[in-house]
Amino acid sequence: xxxxxxxxxxLLSLKVAAVSMVFAVPMAFAIAYVLGRFEFxxxxxxxxLVTLPLVMPPxxxxxxxxxxxxPNGPLGRLFGAFGVDFAFHWEGAALAAGVMAFPLLVRPMRxxxxxxxxxxxxxxxxxxxxxxxxxxxxxxPLVLPGVIAGAxxxxxxxxxxFGATITFVSNIPGETQTLSLAIYSLLQSPAGDRAAMMLxxxxxxxxxxxxxxxxxxxxxxxxRARS
Amino acid sequence: MSLEVRLHSRLGEFEIDASFSAGSGVTAIxxxxxxxxxxxxxxxxxxxxxxxxxxxTDDTALFDSAENxxxxxxxxxxxxxxxxxxxxxxxxxxxxxxxxxxxxKRTGSADLSRITGLLGIEGLSERYPATLSGGExxxxxxxRALLSEPALLLMDEPLASLDQERKREIIxxxxxxxxxxxLPIIYxxxxxxxxxxxxxxxxxxxxGKVLGSGDAVDMFSKLDFGPELGRYEAGALMSGTVHxxxxxxxxxxxxxDGGQALHVVSQNIARGERLRVRIKARDVxxxxxxxxxxxxxxxxxGTVRGFAVDDSPFVExxxxxxxxILRARITRQAFDSLGIREGLPxxxxxxxxxxxxxxxxxxx
Numbered sequence: 072x073x074x075x076x077x078x079x080x081x082l083l084s085l086k087v088a089a090v091s092m093v094f095a096v097p098m099a100f101a102i103a104y105v106l107g108r109f110e111f112x113x114x115x116x117x118x119x120l121v122t123l124p125l126v127m128p129p130x131x132x133x134x135x136x137x138x139x140x141x142p143n144g145p146l147g148r149l150f151g152a153f154g155v156d157f158a159f160h161w162e163g164a165a166l167a168a169g170v171m172a173f174p175l176l177v178r179p180m181r182x183x184x185x186x187x188x189x190x191x192x193x194x195x196x197x198x199x200x201x202x203x204x205x206x207x208x209x210x211x212p213l214v215l216p217g218v219i220a221g222a223x224x225x226x227x228x229x230x231x232x233f234g235a236t237i238t239f240v241s242n243i244p245g246e247t248q249t250l251s252l253a254i255y256s257l258l259q260s261p262a263g264d265r266a267a268m269m270l271x272x273x274x275x276x277x278x279x280x281x282x283x284x285x286x287x288x289x290x291x292x293x294x295r296a297r298s
Numbered sequence: 299m300s301l302e303v304r305l306h307s308r309l310g311e312f313e314i315d316a317s318f319s320a321g322s323g324v325t326a327i328x329x330x331x332x333x334x335x336x337x338x339x340x341x342x343x344x345x346x347x348x349x350x351x352x353x354x355t356d357d358t359a360l361f362d363s364a365e366n367x368x369x370x371x372x373x374x375x376x377x378x379x380x381x382x383x384x385x386x387x388x389x390x391x392x393x394x395x396x397x398x399x400x401x402x403k404r405t406g407s408a409d410l411s412r413i414t415g416l417l418g419i420e421g422l423s424e425r426y427p428a429t430l431s432g433g434e435x436x437x438x439x440x441x442r443a444l445l446s447e448p449a450l451l452l453m454d455e456p457l458a459s460l461d462q463e464r465k466r467e468i469i470x471x472x473x474x475x476x477x478x479x480x481l482p483i484i485y486x487x488x489x490x491x492x493x494x495x496x497x498x499x500x501x502x503x504x505x506g507k508v509l510g511s512g513d514a515v516d517m518f519s520k521l522d523f524g525p526e527l528g529r530y531e532a533g534a535l536m537s538g539t540v541h542x543x544x545x546x547x548x549x550x551x552x553x554x555d556g557g558q559a560l561h562v563v564s565q566n567i568a569r570g571e572r573l574r575v576r577i578k579a580r581d582v583x584x585x586x587x588x589x590x591x592x593x594x595x596x597x598x599x600g601t602v603r604g605f606a607v608d609d610s611p612f613v614e615x616x617x618x619x620x621x622x623i624l625r626a627r628i629t630r631q632a633f634d635s636l637g638i639r640e641g642l643p644x645x646x647x648x649x650x651x652x653x654x655x656x657x658x659x660x661x662x
Contacts, residue, residue: 193345194384196371198446199402208401212388292388 129234183217398446556620
């Protein structure tokens with residue numbers, strides 16, 4: 072395997088993971104906020120639904136995605152009308168990665184929302200801030216560390232997603248073959264060990280890098296440490 | 299400006315049924331923990347909704363269940379200082395102070411340097427709340443509320459989370475705010491000393507009901523509220539003007555309104571300054587003849603105005619000292635043997651040592 076191919080695999084994986092997070096993070100935050108703040112009928116059901124990808128076999132999740140978002144699936148047809156084709160395309164890999172990472176995104180965000188002192192929002196209201204202003208100036212900055220922690224965790228998960236991806240979009244070099252899938256393919260062939268080791272090294276580097284990045288960002292926005 | 303409050307609310311087993319009005323100066327809502335003080339404050343601020351009643355300022359109804367009015371918190375223009383400061387941890391002191399301006403769309407006519415000067419927080423603007431002491435935090439919180447240009451300031455036990463040292467540090471600032479900002483303040487507390495120092499009007503609350511309300515000095519000199527104002531701590535408020543300070547003995551002579559002198563241990567206070575002194579009933583002894591050769595520095599002449607006798611070993615007596623009421627608590631045995639009755643001239647004796655510095659406060 073030549074270096075150009077390895078670079079291509081890494082770039083594709085980063086693209087898939089990044090695109091999945093762009094869509095999944097805001098959705099996960101909205102759900103985390105609703106779960107952390109409100110009591111409503113069906114809250115338990117929503118909670119279970121969000122956790123499902125974590126506990127279901129990834130193959131099953133991938134198959135369900137194929138049924139729903141495949142060329143003949145109801146959602147697949149809907150998106151197809153807008154020119155977005157998931158099955159066997161990198162967009163599908165991003166969708167699978169986002170769905171599988173979703174529970175990991177929601178959990179730290181929800182904890183941050185629940186841990187936030189609502190008294191601060193009350194104080195802001197007495198100072199004249201409207202609901203939207205309170206959300207932007209108080210709530211959002213204070214839960215941001217939780218949102219970033221969730222996003223980094225989700226990004227790392229999305230980079231390495233395997234089971235649902237291979238089931239939903241298969242293992243097509245240059246289109247859906249992300250890091251984990253490439254490593255899997257290389258390990259199947261007797262000559263692939265060296266290239267596999269390189270990709271494993273890259274995976275480890277990206278994983279450690281994202282954790283360090285999140286720590287660094289966390290420290291940057293940790294107002295408690297400022298003096 | 300004045301505030302008219304009429305509230306009814308049932309929170310489970312607990313029922314609040316309170317009506318009172320608050321004018322200029324400090325209106326203290328005094329009551330034990332769990333008497334509903336904080337709930338009433340939250341209802342005025344709009345953070346809690348009463349089941350029925352009305353809350354009205356001079357020209358605006360903030361809440362009126364009959365007319366279906368319930369103004370949102372951020373439209374009420376009511377500043378609130380919470381027990382736990384509630385500074386925004388991710389903002390500098392300067393950003394906290396000006397929050398009402400940049401986030402609350404308040405015009406910014408309140409004078410920042412005047413208010414930070416008044417509260418002694420000029421040097422803190424670049425700091426973050428986590429690095430402030432408890433007393434500094436509370437002062438910043440007061441400044442932040444004042445800078446949001448409120449029509450009314452609510453204070454929910456602003457000193458309760460502080461130690462004695464910090465309380466002593468902040469009370470003079472509260473007195474400054476009261477005397478210089480010209481803003482009605484509703485002050486909730488269960489500390490009789492704080493209330494005695496700060497209150498112009500007193501609302502006595504017990505178990506969600508208003509037992510009585512009125513001028514603080516009058517309220518402190520009524521016999522009906524003995525237990526509620528703290529049987530052990532009960533005392534009257536006397537007003538006067540600083541006449542002289544004797545640095546050699548560390549004694550301040552106060553010319554009481556009506557013309558008698560009271561000596562208290564204190565730091566140097568400027569001559570001519572108006573003071574209010576709380577004198578606990580249990581620190582006052584009575585004599586029917588002019589006492590001689592006693593160590594007690596304060597002997598005030600007066601006449602017995604009233605008393606409350608029951609089965610307890612103590613009798614609570616009100617003594618009229620040139621128009622001001624002093625409370626004395628003596629044993630029933632002494633009461634009987636001295637033959638105390640209404641109109642009897644008596645000499646009230648108060649040990650200067652019994653009047654602590656916390657009990658003397660300035661009033662402009």
